[in-house]
Amino acid sequence: MKNRIVRFDNHGGPEVLNLINEAIKEPKDDEVRIKVKALGLNQAEVMLREGRYVASPNFPARIGIEASGIVDSIGNNVSSLKIGDSVCAIPFLSWNKNDYWTADSINNYGVYGDSAIVPAWTIAKKIESQSYEEAAAAWCQYLTAWGGLVYNSDIEKRNCCIFTGASSSAAIGGMQIVKAFGLKAYAISRTLAKKEKLLNVGYDEVLSLTDPKLEENIMDLTNGIGFDLAYDCVGGEYFINLVNAAKARGLIVNYGNLNNNASNIKTLPLLAKRIHIRFHSVFDTMRFQNQREEGIEWINKKMEEGTLKPIISKVFNLEDIVEAHKYLAEGNQLGKTIVVT
Secondary structure, eight states, X not given: OOOEEEEESSSOSGGXXXXXXXXXXXXXXXXXXXXXXXXXXXXXXXXXXXXXXXXXXXXXXXXXXXXXXXXXXXXXXXXXXXXXXXXXXXXXXXXXXXXXXXXXXXXXXXXXXXXXXXXXXGEEEOOTTSOHHHHHHHXXXXXXXXXXXXXXXXXXXXXXXXXXXXXXHHHHHHHHHHHHTTOEEEEEESSSTTHHHHHHHTOSEEEETTOTTHHHHHHHHTTTSOEEEEXXXXXXXXXXXXXXXXXXXXXXXXXXXXXXXXXXXXXXXXXXXXXXXXXXXXXXXXXXXXXXXXXXXXXXXXXXHTSOOOOEEEEEXXXXXXXXXXXXXXXXXXXXXXXXX
């Protein structure tokens, strides 16, 4: 039986990804195997491939954390699923007793391929109205944003949210979520080249990250008060702009660092405005069962209602996985990059 798997033998650019044929494997206790239909590409996988991730794999390594497909084999102790179920594999990362991330999950799992084995607890049922491509695009963006922006954040009391990296699927997913709560959503993109497209997908206004008047522009949009919520994947030297443009007791949720430079932040402005800064990962939402189940239920309900609908930028075939990673690196996408088997 043909079973194509993506592996890489060393860190580097997209070209280190190799598509090879391997014997199909059986799931162990508490695991399921899915016949992969589609997978979503994530910046975390780019960081893993390049050697910049929170953990390093043992080579040769599999790769991939988000997919949709059909259950075709079930390990012992799994009663919540049956063969033939259409499902989604939600991104997760293993952790130790002191809450530090470990490399166990990236050494044992990976969804780039015709088949993937994952722990049963990371599986969600696919809603019938979604295509497999949409299902593969949904969970990293929506569950990350739900955990950072909705869970324990008083979102009902807030008025607007700033989104950096606004054309990414993560930011667009967050934008759709805050709009469901009636907030204004302001996009911050590197330039204004995508302004019309960003307005068309739902943002209320678009600003440029590199505009010297960025902070002034944010203040103008918020009637001189500042924003009360931000969802930031850029970080780095631009983080100071968010600190300066936040209102008193505003919340900044950082979930990524596309910019690795230092930011010149002094602590007095943080104290003066009592700014809340939260560093968030989907992996934290996933590892707490009650939070995970609450988030999955909320997101499924909103997707079934049509309130949340993944936006797909481009679809590649599995044999073109190198080209798909090159496309992701260009940064010109609007929404999620998907690969189908």
